[in-house]
Amino acid sequence: MRELLSYLHEPELVARFQRRCGLFLVRDPHHGPQRKKARGRTTWSVLQPSQVVRGTTVPGPPVMFSRPFEVRNRFLHVLFLVSAALGHEVFYITCLPFIHWSLDPFLCRRLVNMWTVVMYVGQVMKDVLKLPRPTSPPVVKLEPRVDAEYGLPSTHAMAATAISFTVLLSAPSRIQFQFEWGLLIAVTLSSLVCLSRLYTGMHSVLDVLCGVLISALILSSTYPYWESIDRFQLSSSFSPLLGVFLPLLLSYSYPQLDHYSTTRADTTTILGASGGCWVGYWLDHQLGGPLHPLGEKIPARLPPLTLNSVFRGGARSLLGIVALLGTRQLVKTLSLKALFSCYSVEKSDPNARRRREIEVPYKFVTYMAVGLVNSILVNRGFVLLGLL
Template structure:
């Protein structure tokens, strides 16, 4: 089968790809049939909850040593692994010529985000109660983070993987000595510990959450260091990469565990899932032109600092423009498409034109007919809320993010200045946030 797939020019999946997708699909079926999420939650959640409650008095005592400067310091430090940080940091890696580091960092962070948030929602363990704990949420991102479950700490997990892989890359591809190794390890250790202490100081996590995040981070980092070269070789020169990754992205949405109560965690996974697909598709299309090992690095004669600054000055505003325009476009286009095709979809808050009312429901019922309506009549007759429920149907917005949007933005820019991925990634992020396609509630 593999030889046939190769001979067909990537027309079909290879044996290992089919086996991998079948394994994920089998896990989805088994988890649903045996109710594995609730069973595992019943075993783990009570113990974690008791630990969080037992640690609450210690957190309150620890927070007595507080100061405005410490509030600001730890709040800024928390941004190291936040969405705004990735928005600026990952494009800089591409524009500086470090394409391998950039794509590996993005895929690793997507992997961390998925596994960390899956554990969060599977366990559904609470954060320290506020009050009595003083919770500091200086940014909108922190306020959204506070709506998630506690264990493990995503900030601790992501910081371990981010600093660990950066250190590995520098020591592997650059000159180093014992002093440099010791300095790098010290900086990484200090940053991880500072982020962990900061999460407790800000009232966002208990000690058990931070320890779990660090442990998960070390395990994921060790695994990634063992497979990252194979992953990179597959992304750069593998067979059926786009087809396989699109299928995997879709299956991972269904494999995500349903939380006990609604949280934004699935939204973050969906965004990074789309970002990872944008990376893979963009690299596949432009590797030999802009992402191969011969691409000039920053500070080289071919890429002086002034050229890099020019890329940043052009790239960041372009990313922001595309982000806001695509958000407005998606909010306008989705109601038009749904109303035109007669698809029973509503939005409770993020897409005002899709808000349901009694009159609109009556009109919608009166307009029954047509092929699509007959198709949808096979399913329960209710309007599906794009803000809450996609677990029972393939996520249409994810399909838009993963397939149509890369084609739309692939040739929109001069690749000598900007790389196509950055548009894929940020369009995906902003559209996902605007539509809030989260699995909080399952449809009947």
């Protein structure tokens, strides 16, 4: 078993997958860091942070240097980069709210709850186990921002599995659709995200497999209690207190590392957004329940795809994203200004935002506000504008 785990964690296994997909590390020192054409192939450069400790490359504070690579299959390159983007903040701040605005607030609430649990478990496991990501060479790394983080498990794989199958398990009671097609879409999307983590060189095969298995375990163990969690979240008088203080406590008690990593900030972002949505859905229920975009008859039929429905959906998405991004920017600016003043920190200090006493509260408050606006105000604004 140890030999198998070691084999699945080998960087060379990832590098072989990348080469089969047409992604090659350029070892010729005469290749510059600029993008250029060479024999019909495209050469790119990537920045990779790493640190050498006792002869071994491990995650550490960012030390940026160029590592050129060559792309020989443009289709797979674009496909896997788009798939990898499904696990980034831009996707979460657009896709999850879109489900609330244009499909079903019930599904969005379930998704946010399960997404938060699997992401928190995954992030904490990374910083407790401290297993490094694949090394370069032989691996090409396409996402240098997260290279200072540890590798196992892949939270992209965990989130993709959780989101896809939470929708698949929850949607039949809310929306009329063919389950077999839903299963095919769930498997396809989660598989693409998992493979993208190998293609981008950010995870080993072991990281990805563990992410999928851990997420499946969390889903299967919590599934019998989803209805009870829904009732508590919407009806209990203790629900808003739990929704605020538990995520805040988990943010402050996040494991400390001997170097700065983005995992604490990312985890606090997730917990803050989840806390805002949790409180927002409770308050929305007290005000008379969420406004259902598909009508009151459940399970609802998906509306026909017409020019009018596309226009209204696009308008809702545009206005909703503007509202969330505006909230994010406003609360972020005000909270940072207050915290810098409280702790007598200069705005020009590049490391100020990395201090726990500043990073945790500003991230938490900012994204809690985003969660509240998403779950309470946006749909009501659509009603006033005649878009819902």
